[in-house]
Amino acid sequence: MDNRAIGIFDSGLGGLTCVAEMKRAAPAEDIIYFGDTARVPYGTRSRETILEYAAQDIAFAASKDVKVIIAACGTVSSALGDTIPDNGIPFFGVVHPAAQAAARATRNGMIGITGTPATIRSGAYERAIARISPDIRCIPTACPLFVPMVENGITDPDDVVVQSMVERYLEGIRSSGADTLILGCTHYPHLNEAIQRYMGDDVTLISSGAAAAMAAIEHLKANDGLAGRECGTVRCFTTDTPDMFRENAHRFIGGVDLTVEKVSVDTLSDLTRGRT
Amino acid sequence: MDNRAIGIFDSGLGGLTCVAEMKRAAPAEDIIYFGDTARVPYGTRSRETILEYAAQDIAFAASKDVKVIIAACGTVSSALGDTIPDNGIPFFGVVHPAAQAAARATRNGMIGITGTPATIRSGAYERAIARISPDIRCIPTACPLFVPMVENGITDPDDVVVQSMVERYLEGIRSSGADTLILGCTHYPHLNEAIQRYMGDDVTLISSGAAAAMAAIEHLKANDGLAGRECGTVRCFTTDTPDMFRENAHRFIGGVDLTVEKVSVDTLSDLTRGRT
Structure with a gap:
């Protein structure tokens, strides 16, 4: 039994879909969520900038005494590839769990992959799937306008x-x-x-955030690391104002109680530069 | 005569519409352009974060020995309002020049205002217009998806x-x-x-970046501050990679020769914190 929190981070609010899944499947867990809302989105930036931001996000999560860190961000997970942070804390991205779930789900060996431009450019999902089953054919497509559409509530099918x-x-x-x-x-x-309606009911949609949450829970179960309380809390940190976070978060995770605190971008930058 | 450069900055590449206008109207001028592409967009962030980024952008422009600074960014200009940077360099935002151009253009005293959520929330354009002519009626509207649409080339009417x-x-x-x-x-x-087609030919569109360029040129003319050479250069600085800047800049300013250098976000952060 381990009552420490689970650390989940994302460029912004998208990772809250992973938090929602975690609350559903393992309600006893405390969650520390970090969303870099002062610099969202990551998916249209260069790999160099994404890796710089990711190092700061991971350093921040690691500073919070968490038992596991989930990069609930396709862009960060893809940019990292097989590089695991060197901080001794078990780490989960979304790419491998989603690739595994998709490889299990496909019956005809053809998997479509959607993501931000940076994610698709990285080829990370294809590499992960090829390692699981080299015979699966992948069809990757960047969908750059999906993030701003979702952030502006333009989602009605x-x-x-x-x-x-x-x-x-x-x-x-x-x-x-x-x-x-x-x-x-x-x-x-x-x-x-909207996607299910366009693709048809026979196509299985794999949520990468949900897949990552399930993979982390499996790991904790296998290592006797789940929390032993009744109901956990959700404590959020954000680089833009807590007010803006709260205002927009309900769209992603309505009905979940959470607290929000600010952490400045300067603090993050100092963390990875060894300054205080 | 003053051969120092004109400093122009924006959250990203949008301000290049101001550079294009400057090149057209005053081709002799050297231009130093700064685009904060590692943190674009600004228009969906809080006023607090926008002002923090703006202070860094202005400090960077001021460090380049420019004769005038133009905030070619509606979001920054609106957040600053009447606050002029305290660095002794003449400063132009887009709000007042655009408000003046619109007040001159309207015949029926009704002006529509479009902008990012932060710009519209600020009410800066309405205040500027009210000061010029209190009888003009303003109709402001936030257009949050326009920036990502333009950045992704979705502009075909x-x-x-x-x-x-x-x-x-x-x-x-x-x-x-x-x-x-x-x-x-x-x-x-x-x-x-697309906007002209929808609004009809009788409606005058005012480009805020072009209006700011014209205002700065007028100021330089009046103060004998124009450059005395044949043809100026465009030197760009960007917080994401120069490659990404170049890749996307042609959409905003095709056919203009420019050089691109990287300046890190950490450097900007140190500038306003007095660190080196």
Whole structure:
């Protein structure tokens, strides 16, 4: 039994889909969530900048005495690839858990992969899937407008903008005949209904944030590391103001009690530069 | 005569519409452009974070021995309001020049104002217009998806997504009967054609970046501060990689020769904290 918190971070609020899954599957766990809302989005930046921000995010999570760290961000997970942070804390990205879930789900061996431009450019999901089963064919597609659409609440499956963007991004994947689709960015489950409707009911959608939450829980179970209390708390840290975080968070995780504190970008920068 | 450069900055690449106007109207000028591409966009962040980033951007521009600084960013200009940086360098935002141009252009005394959520929340354009002419009626509207659309090249006036977003944001302004529309964010001129088509040919569009460039040129003319050479250069600094800057800049300022150098976010942060 281990009552320390689980650390979950993301570029912004998308990772809250992973928190929601964690609350559902392991309600006893305390969660420390960090969202870099002063610098979101990461997915349209260079690999160099993403790795710099990711190092700061991980250093911050590690400073909070957590028992496991989840990068609930497709962009960070893809940029890191197989590089595991060197801080002694078990680490989960979304890429491997989602790749495993997709490889289990596909019946015809064709998997569509959606993600931010940086995620798709990295090829991380394809590499992870190739390692599990080299015969699976992957169809990757960058969906750069999905994150801003979700952040602005443009997710209604009856909205012509939603339908049109889903169609232009997913047309190639649908026509390929893929029977499984990885939502490789933790924002995308908010477009679930529109995507499912366009792809058809026979296509299995894999939420990368949910897959990462389940992988971390399995690890804790196997190592007798789950918490032993009734109900855990959610403590959030954000680089922009707590007010803005609260204002927008309900869209991602309505109905969950949480506290929000600010951590400045300067503090993060000092953390990785060994300054105090 | 003053051969020092003109400093122009923006959260990202939108301010290049101001650089293009400057190159057209005053080709002799050297320009130093700074785009904070590692932290773009600003317009969906809190006023607190915007002011922190703006202080760093201004400190960086001031460190380059420029004769004038232009905040070619509606979000920064609105957040600053009447606060002029205390560094002795003449400073121009986009709000006052655009407000003046719009007040001159309107015939029926009704001006539509578009901008990022932070710009519209600030009320800066309305205050500036009220000071020029208290009888003018303003119709402000935030257009949060315009920046990501422009950054992803979704600007074709025949695109159903462009048409639908323009309509949902500008419906209220069009039905108000406004005859003048301020494009209060330097990204928006890339949607010019779609916006003009929706608003009709009788409506005058005011590009805030172009208005700021003209105001700075007027100031330099009046103070014998224009450059005395044949043709100036454009030297760019960016917080993300120069490669990404170059890759995307052509969309904003095709055909202009420019050099690009990286300046790290850590350097900016140290500038305003007095660290080296």
